[in-house]
Amino acid sequence: MTPSLSPEVASRAKARAAFLHNHFHADPQQVTALDGDASFRRYFRIAHRENTFILLDVAPEAGSVSAFVELNKVFSAGQVRVPQILAADCALGFVLLEDLGTQHLADRLSAQHLAQEDYESLINMLPDIARIPASPDMKPYDAAFIEMELDIFGEWLLTHWLGFEITEHWQQQWANLKQALVANMQTQMQVTMHRDFHSRNIMWHNQQWVVIDYQDAVQGPVTYDVVSLLKDCYHRLPEVQFSHLQRYSFEVLNEAGLLGLCDYDEYQQQLALTGLQRHLKAAGIFARLYLRDGKPGYLKNILPTLQYIQDTAECFDAFQWLATSLQSEIIPLVKAKLEQQQ
Incomplete structure (x- = not known):
């Protein structure tokens, strides 16, 4: 039996799905949680129409994505390669990024x-x-x-x-x-x-x-x-x-x-x-x-x-x-x- 999600987790999952649907105008085929970040940030790999993307998810009560979005512009202007941002909602705490693969x-x-x-x-x-x-x-x-x-x-x-x-x-x-x-x-x-x-x-x-x-x-x-x-x-x-x-x-x-x-x-x-x-x-x-x-x-x-x-x-x-x-x-x-x- 699958354990039920807490109201907070279920609400966040619903908001995440709405953000992705709004961007793709459809539900993506697959959303996979990625582990390993030493912070309040969560990352998901999104599969949609033979392409993959990365979703950064920061619940507003936990933190903000504003610095991530703004410093992306600053670093890019400084000729330092950072992930391309495809869509962002700073109020909701979602940023959709290019998928850079897995090789660190x-x-x-x-x-x-x-x-x-x-x-x-x-x-x-x-x-x-x-x-x-x-x-x-x-x-x-x-x-x-x-x-x-x-x-x-x-x-x-x-x-x-x-x-x-x-x-x-x-x-x-x-x-x-x-x-x-x-x-x-x-x-x-x-x-x-x-x-x-x-x-x-x-x-x-x-x-x-x-x-x-x-x-x-x-x-x-x-x-x-x-x-x-x-x-x-x-x-x-x-x-x-x-x-x-x-x-x-x-x-x-x-x-x-x-x-x-x-x-x-x-x-x-x-x-x-x-x-x-x-x-x-x-x-x-x-x-x-x-x-x-x-x-x-x-x-x-x-x-x-x-x-x-x-x-x-x-x-x-x-x-x-x-x-x-x-x-x-x-x-x-x-x-x-x-x-x-x-």
Whole structure:
């Protein structure tokens, strides 16, 4: 017996069907839910008359599609390939998109394609993204916002998931860490950054890279998208390849005039500290996705992300306390929690 849908789910399905019927002037042959998005957004593959499309569905009470629609125009004007929008109703929260297929950068890596060429071609895109003009649809990426992102780690991973005791000494060290990371990110050249430029948000379609999930783009530090790509929470590059690509990214951004007077040593430090902020945020978000949103699939990404944090913290005298705490307390607690999940 098929379980009945809740009134909210049934109402949303009815609104979705009406939007599609209004666009196609008929009911599509098939509507298939797609999984894997780490947000309140839902995606469906629509089959109609031998063509397929993607439907973005965001219930108005959960969020808005306005930034997705408006930044699509901004990115396109900046010569960055994003999905073509075929129809949109921002009030209802529906956007119909071209179907880009299923091949992400992550799939090309798992299929053992020539990864270095892929990464170099993506790094070559970064100046085009960086030069996209600021938009009213980009949220301010200021000190308060950067600190809020960092606090997701303490709130969701340490306190809510691990039950880790945050002492007064820890709080003081943490406050110093936040101050240092905010300063690092704000002293860099501020450019447009995608903010989630990683292997699951970059697709290969018709022999071209297409960037998806760009709706959270902001103006922020120039190294942020580099670290998102090269220190990906879902795929760790071999050290030799990472070193080559880090140097290559410096050369590309420097030639584009996006690094000011920054030399390579300073660039490496900026990138490392920017990665530390991003990975602390991401580890907290993975725990929050499980606890708040009922998405346990991201738990497996916590340990690799914590390893990035430990590796970076070990390189800075001021952050040895964090490296030690991770190694002796936090990572063992995470491993024990993950064993309980099995």
